[in-house]
Each structure stands twice: as C-alpha cells, then as structure tokens.
Amino acid sequence: MARLAERLGRCWGVNPERAFAAGLLHDAARALTLDGQRALLRGYRGRTWDPITRNRHSALWHAPAAALLARRRYGVRDTGILRAVALHTTGWPNMRTLDKIIFVADYAEPRRGFAAAAVLRRLAEKDLDAAVAVVVRGKHAYLRAQGSGVHPRSRALLASLAKRRR
Numbered sequence: 001m002a003r004l005a006e007r008l009g010r011c012w013g014v015n016p017e018r019a020f021a022a023g024l025l026h027d028a029a030r031a032l033t034l035d036g037q038r039a040l041l042r043g044y045r046g047r048t049w050d051p052i053t054r055n056r057h058s059a060l061w062h063a064p065a066a067a068l069l070a071r072r073r074y075g076v077r078d079t080g081i082l083r084a085v086a087l088h089t090t091g092w093p094n095m096r097t098l099d100k101i102i103f104v105a106d107y108a109e110p111r112r113g114f115a116a117a118a119v120l121r122r123l124a125e126k127d128l129d130a131a132v133a134v135v136v137r138g139k140h141a142y143l144r145a146q147g148s149g150v151h152p153r154s155r156a157l158l159a160s161l162a163k164r165r166r
C-alpha cells in the first residue's frame with residue numbers, strides 16, 4: 001500500500017516520501033483491539049473522533065487512532081500526513097491530494113484480491129478524482145450490502161463529487 005501511495009505521490013506532485021510515510025502509518029492502530037483503540041482515543045479532540053464515529057462506527061476508530069499513534073509514538077508533525085491517515089476510511093468533501101492518494105491506495109492496494117483493484121490503480125494514475133469516486137461508491141455499496149450505515153462525512157464526499165460533475 002505504501003509503495004502504491006509513493007507511486008501516486010509521484011504522479012500527482014506530492015512528495016513521494018510523505019505519501020510513503022502516510023501509507024505506512026494509515027493502519028498503525030489496526031493491531032490494537034477496539035477497546036485499546038478507544039482507550040487510546042480517550043480525550044482526543046481531533047475532528048475525526050466525532051460522536052457519530054465514536055458511537056456508531058467502530059470500524060472507523062483505527063483511523064484517528066493511527067493519526068494519534070503517528071504523532072505521539074512516531075513523532076510525526078506533518079499535519080498533511082496526519083490528516084490523510086485520520087481520514088483514510090471516510091474521506092471528506094475537501095480532500096487534498098495526499099488525502100485522496102491514501103484513500104484510494106488503501107482500497108486499491110495490490111494485496112486486495114479483486115480484479116477491479118488493478119483497474120482502479122491504473123485509473124488513479126490517470127484521474128485521481130475519478131478513482132476517489134469509484135472508491136466511495138464501492139464503499140457505500142459494501143456498507144449497504146452489510147446493512148451498515150454510512151458516516152455523514154463519507155456521504156458528504158459523495159454529494160460533493162456529484163455536484164462537481166454538474
């Protein structure tokens with residue numbers, strides 16, 4: 001995933017080392033249990049640790065938790081990297097290029113088995129916004145199939161993409 005992020009960084013004018021670092025860090029909290037993630041996030045004021053995430057979307061906790069670990073344990077001070085890590089699950093309407101790269105690379109990384117991931121990787125090199133749209137739609141379809149709700153930040157991202165096309 002980090003290698004893919006690095007390559008997309010090169011494509012889209014983001015320092016590839018920053019993209020690589022964000023790629024390495026984005027799931028840094030995955031090894032923790034949900035209880036561990038919640039304990040880590042206690043008192044955290046970041047906006048990705050909002051009440052809806054806290055109360056309804058435990059699958060998203062690892063993203064703000066990873067940003068917190070990146071800052072506290074690994075000493076990352078690059079707010080662009082921390083943001084991209086914190087937002088990698090939901091995205092949001094005003095994504096910067098590095099946010100988009102991590103959002104897409106996470107979904108399309110080579111280890112993901114599905115054939116569409118390879119197509120998506122190629123698309124991301126040509127049209128990053130189109131790739132973001134594919135990812136957000138894919139995530140929503142998955143969540144619908146699971147009967148799970150979609151975080152409002154992710155819904156807002158989809159709405160912003162629809163507006164942009166008009």
Ligand SMILES: [Fe+2]
Nearest residue numbers: 026027088089
């Ligand atoms: Fe993740």
